[in-house]
Amino acid sequence: MQSDWLLGLIGGGLIGSAAAIFLLVNGRIMGASGLIGGLVDRSGWHDWKERAALIAGLVTIPAIMVPFGQDWQTHLTDNWIIIILAGLLVGVGTRLANGCTSGHGVCGISRFSLRGIVATAFYIGAGGLTVVLFKHVWGII
């Protein structure tokens, strides 16, 4: 359990360092939903190379690491209705809110952005309530 916390701290440090490099070198916010969303709705096509390169790195490096690592699994549910419903909610919600865990959470809170703090409070609150309802009350997940 304690090694999980330590790995969390180390991994978090890598995530924060990645965001710091993106900010200090490229002058940009490392927000996953914004980087992808800009490609999906064409609002970010003018800098598609940067977005595509970041996404390529985000897919490729874990793909290389997984065969060498320990027990890296997603433990994703096999309930397809839940998966698709969740995907739709995450997609529409992050674009509506202009950010997700990386953009509002990591990049926003670290600059004391009120929007980032409020967004994080709402998605954690909604996430917690959803787990309580769907797991403990209805027993669906």
Place this chain on the structure above:
Amino acid sequence: MRSLVSFIVGGLFGAGLLISGMTDTAKVQGWLDIFGDWDPTLAFVMGGAIIPMAVAWRVTIGRKPVLADRFPAPPEPKLGHNLVVGSTLFGMGWGLVGLCPGPAIASLSFSGSGGFAFLIAMLTGMIGAPALRMRLDQMLAPV
């Protein structure tokens, strides 16, 4: 050059998500599950990520990015209904399966058909977002 930096940033981001356990939906849901077997890992990940980023924001003061003209504009103080409604919808989806956009992409190579289905649904939701935004703006006066 900017693209090469972006690739490296994406790689570090992916490695961090993997090592921290954030591509494991059980850990994320475990953190949200305050009435179950609560897993505090996510708080350590958030803390570990916010520290270097807070230092980076301090470094930006009075400087320019290495490969760009300017840093992103200061955050808008305005909150608005889109931020609140959007974050709530996102949180519901995040709680249901334990995936948010970063880990969904980072785990593509090992999350199987379910992970792929999640990605397609997420992209579909992103396509639908502008239409919902218009509807919300018509329904709700700006807060």
